[in-house]
Structure formats: structure tokens, C-alpha cells
Amino acid sequence: MSRKLVSIQEAAKFLGVAPQTLRRWEREGKLLPDERTVGGQRRYDLARLRPDQFYASEAARRTIAYARVSSIEQKDELERQKQLLELYCARQGWTFEVIADLGSGMNYHKKGLKRLLEAIIDGQVGRLVITHKDRLLRFGAELVFAICEAKEVEVVILNQGEETNFEEDLAKDVLEIITVFSARLYGSRSGKTQKLLDDVKKAVDESQL
Template sequence: MSLSRKMVSIGEAAEFLGVAAQTLRRWEREGRLMPHERTPGGRRRYDLARLRPEGFRGPEAPRPTIAYARVSSHDPKEDLERQKQVLERYCARQRWTFEVISDLGSGMNYHKKGLKKLLDAVLDGKVGRLVITHKDRLLRFGAELVFAICEAKGVEVVILCQGEDTTFEEDLAKDVLEIITVFSARLYGARSRKSQKLLEGVRAAVEAAQC
């Protein structure tokens, strides 16, 4: 088909672009693509040679979904696989195009490989939706900041379970122990008697809380 100054109806233009005529009417209302001429009777006419002018923004391809899974490094790896399966089944039922990113590490660690990959994709505008099983699977502290970044980037956040994770108390106790380990090492030195005594007391409290 020649594209040199060939004026066509809205139906032919829609067929050429692979969209519905209703879509062209909506693009006209939004100022994205205007008819190039109108007949005396008011009918739209489009110039095929100008249907894809520079700067014309057609419908954007939907951004993919990322499902993020994490368990503590203390947990069996089988727990991580079960969490990934839950996310995969949910996304598949929704018929979403998705990728699963996973981490094996503490919720206090902000430098995990999977988390950095997720944040880079969100900041680059390559994510349309984030799916997690529980809020604390993302981060122990700071998840709200990630959610705010997602909102600013137009990323929908789906949390499958709003209640606490079944391992919440155990994971929190281990995270608290990790925090105290770091700060006691800074205050007293990793091998000091004060540091070791403090950590022994915290470990005892953690074990008692898990009984």
C-alpha cells in the first residue's frame, strides 16, 4: 500500500495501526493523535504517511510484574522455594507476565543482590507491579520507603497476606540479635569480654522467647 498522501477513513487508519476506531477517537480527545483533515460532513480523515509522526506515543506495552521472595539465612532453603511457589501460582492465576526475584538473607540487610536488582528495575521504570507474600519479606525496617518509591514510579504493590508471617517472632529475634552484635562490636570490640557477655545474654533471651 502506498503511503504517499493517501487520506483514509478512521476505520482504515485504525486497521493500519492495529487498534480499534474507538481508540483513535480516545487518542483524539487526549490530544495524542488528531485527524489530519475533516470532510465537509465532519468525518475524520487520516494521512497514512503521517500516522506515525516523530513523537507520537501509541499505547505503551504493559510493564512486567516482579514477585519478590526472601527468607532468613537461618531458614531452610525449602522455605524459600515454598514462598516462590506461592508467588508463582498467584501471578500465573492472574495471567500476569512476571519474574521472581529471591534472596536468602536477613531482613536487615539492605545490600542483598535480589533487593538491589528489584530497586534498580523499579527506579528504571521497568516494573509495573510488585508482589510479596508479607511486608516483612521485603525488609524488616524500611519497607514503607520502598513502597513510597513504587508509588512515585507508578508501581502497584500487592501483599498477599496482610497479617504477620508465621515466622515473624523468630525472624525478629534473630534480626535484633544481629543489630546488637554489630553495635556491641563497635562499642566494645568484637572479641571483648563485655561484647561476649552482652551477646550471650541476648542469645539466651532469644532462645527463651522461641520456646
């Protein structure tokens, strides 16, 4: 009886996981490829793959979908992100939880992000799903991805391109920094410094029109 050998992408789709998960299972000795091509590509025997064989071992680790916007004016965008994440995860057949934050992408001071990082470090998360890389952090997302890799957390980014609202979101993050510095400097620095901060804030406001 001839075997039907498929690529890692087809095998992952059949099992309801990502190709990255199959590579991890290979490293762990859970599921080895049946063959490799001359070029080193993995090939799996479709008849040998049993989804129920692997789901039980992965069940203890959760799938978390993370959404974030920078300001309360973007609540509609936050809902859109959550809907996209929910639809994608549901289509994959994953049991998942959505964590949402409303706050700047410039820092780690967000309840949802802290809860997400704690769960990852504690080994409770098996998969992280986001719409764009910058939804985690404006700067420092690579550090979170490094933690995920160390903890063997699969990261799924739905859109690898630039966000349509990138400039607006970045402007709001910069505006928050200016506001914080203005509050700290007000009354303790010269009027010239305060005027400079006011001018920068005005320029950021105008860039959003």
C-alpha cells in the first residue's frame, strides 16, 4: 500500500497546529518526519498522523490571543482586533483566551501584558496569537519573542506587514511620552523648556489631522 507523504505545512494543517510546533515535536522526539527530500525538506505520512495523539499533551498549555491599542479613542480598533483574533483561533479549532490592553506600546506597564508575560514564564502558555508584532510593544517585542522561544511558545502573527493605523498609533504613543515629561517638568524648569514641549505636542496633534 503506497503512502501519501505530505509537506510540513500540510501535516501541520491536518493536526491543527503550526509548522513550528511540528519542529518542536521533532526536537522533543514526539513526532519525527517519515522522510526527508534530497533538499532536506520534511515529509510526513498522512495515514500515520493522529490529531488526538498530541492534543492531550498540549492541553495544559493555553492559547492566548493578545490585543492592544494606545488610547481610549481607539476602542473600536481594539474590538476589531479582538474579533479578528477570535475568528482566527476559532477557525483553527483552538481553545483560547483573549487578553486586551488599552495603553501605550512604549512600556511594559499594562495589566494584560504583565499577566501574559507571567503566564508565559510560568509555562502555562503554548501559543500566542497577535494581529501585528507592534501590538505587544512598540520597542522590545523581540525580547518577548525571545522569552517565547525559550519557553517553547508558538507565536502566530496574523499580519506580517505594516499596520494601516501605524502612524496614528505611534503619534499617540509619542504624545503620551510628551505629556509625562510635561507634567514632570512643569513648574520646575524654565518657561522656554515648557514652550518647547508645548510646541512639540502641538506638532504631534497636527500630524493626526
